[in-house]
Amino acid sequence: MKNYLIIGGGIAGVTLAHQLENRNLTFDLVDNSPKYNSTKVAAGFWNPIVFKRLTMSFNADKMLPILKNFYSIIEQKIDNSFVNEVPQLKIFSTKEERHRFIDKAIVSEVSQFLDEEPIEKIEGIKAPFGMGKVIGTGYIDTVEYIEKSLEYFESNGSFINKKIDYSEIEYTPDYTGFSGKKYEKVIYCEGYHAVHNPLFPELRLKPTKGELLILEIPGLSQDFAFAKSAGLIPLGNQQFIVGSTYDWEDMTEDATEAARKKLLYNLSDFLELDYKVIDHQAGIRPSSFDRRPIIGKSSVQANVYIMNGLGTKGVMYAPFYSDMLINFIEHGAKLDEEVDFVRINDLN
Numbered sequence: 001m002k003n004y005l006i007i008g009g010g011i012a013g014v015t016l017a018h019q020l021e022n023r024n025l026t027f028d029l030v031d032n033s034p035k036y037n038s039t040k041v042a043a044g045f046w047n048p049i050v051f052k053r054l055t056m057s058f059n060a061d062k063m064l065p066i067l068k069n070f071y072s073i074i075e076q077k078i079d080n081s082f083v084n085e086v087p088q089l090k091i092f093s094t095k096e097e098r099h100r101f102i103d104k105a106i107v108s109e110v111s112q113f114l115d116e117e118p119i120e121k122i123e124g125i126k127a128p129f130g131m132g133k134v135i136g137t138g139y140i141d142t143v144e145y146i147e148k149s150l151e152y153f154e155s156n157g158s159f160i161n162k163k164i165d166y167s168e169i170e171y172t173p174d175y176t177g178f179s180g181k182k183y184e185k186v187i188y189c190e191g192y193h194a195v196h197n198p199l200f201p202e203l204r205l206k207p208t209k210g211e212l213l214i215l216e217i218p219g220l221s222q223d224f225a226f227a228k229s230a231g232l233i234p235l236g237n238q239q240f241i242v243g244s245t246y247d248w249e250d251m252t253e254d255a256t257e258a259a260r261k262k263l264l265y266n267l268s269d270f271l272e273l274d275y276k277v278i279d280h281q282a283g284i285r286p287s288s289f290d291r292r293p294i295i296g297k298s299s300v301q302a303n304v305y306i307m308n309g310l311g312t313k314g315v316m317y318a319p320f321y322s323d324m325l326i327n328f329i330e331h332g333a334k335l336d337e338e339v340d341f342v343r344i345n346d347l348n
């Protein structure tokens with residue numbers, strides 16, 4: 001009997017699987033391998049700063065060291081490189097914004113992440129008030145992380161490519177059965193699909209559609225990511241991600257002309273160079289109502305757990321909260337109240 005059955009192979013399920021393996025726990029991971037899921041579409045960026053108020057993003061100081069350590073161990077384990085550290089330039093809209101950034105860089109809870117010296121000019125970027133440099137930012141190539149991890153699990157006999165129907169899983173007091181195999185516990189990591197899961201009837205998500213473009217921009221520096229009304233992330237070979245949109249109404253996974261127009265309009269606010277659009281993708285983020293992850297156990301079935309609600313920050317949240325969930329299950333450690341599934345009742 002294996003220890004765990006994981007359902008869902010986005011960043012939540014794949015990261016949990018690696019964490020289990022790092023602790024010598026056994027698992028099978030099931031995913032239906034869609035061409036796109038939220039993780040494969042994601043820009044994959046992490047940033048410890050909330051730009052609006054120049055404050056620390058939720059728990060970012062705790063999560064950053066764990067993020068770097070975790071992904072670099074996995075890079076070695078699966079013999080692949082998918083982590084890219086790249087500073088981000090915040091393009092100032094006003095003189096006041098510039099002054100506030102410099103003040104916060106000199107002394108504040110986030111000064112370790114802000115450079116005191118503004119950058120005045122980057123070729124091709126319209127920035128009359130200059131730019132503030134954020135340190136400690138970067139992105140992971142999420143497609144590479146997910147696909148190479150799933151190949152690695154498959155080569156070890158622990159990946160099953162299948163769409164699970166809830167009725168296929170048998171729950172008994174001694175084990176959980178699926179496809180002729182037995183498991184001690186199940187963890188559901190289904191992204192926004194979890195709203196239909198009968199074992200988490202209290203679950204409420206606020207799924208958020210997001211779209212992004214891949215552009216070729218000859219002549220633009222690849223040394224920085226940029227942030228203003230849109231974000232620009234360098235991918236190498238003169239390619240950049242432009243992201244992202246937020247839509248709470250349209251729950252199709254189709255790329256739309258409206259989002260493309262909006263992204264390019266926002267980009268024209270600060271990009272002065274010619275470009276070519278080479279791709280356009282859409283995905284549905286599994287966001288929660290209070291924008292915090294959701295981890296914990298089912299109230300209706302023993303030995304069944306969930307990891308969801310990663311919202312806009314899957315890359316930072318996944319290593320930290322998968323570790324917390326496993327410590328909860330294996331050692332009875334407490335979950336942080338802000339992320340515990342039991343809080344969902346209070347949000348309804």
Ligand SMILES: Cc1cc2nc3c(=O)[nH]c(=O)nc-3n(C[C@H](O)[C@H](O)[C@H](O)COP(=O)(O)OP(=O)(O)OC[C@H]3O[C@@H](n4cnc5c(N)ncnc54)[C@H](O)[C@@H]3O)c2cc1C
Nearest residue numbers: 008010011012039042043044045164191210283313314315
């Ligand atoms: C446009 C866009 C940009 C983004 N940018 C960033 C960013 O820069 N930084 C960041 O940190 N986050 C970003 N995100 C958010 C991030 O992608 C999410 O937080 C994260 O991907 C959620 O991962 P997940 O594993 O919970 O869900 P998903 O990635 O959706 O994975 C769930 C998986 O479970 C599978 N599944 C569900 N039900 C079943 C079943 N019954 N049987 C088998 N398989 C099943 C699904 O097919 C899917 O493969 C972005 C998202 C979008 C859409």
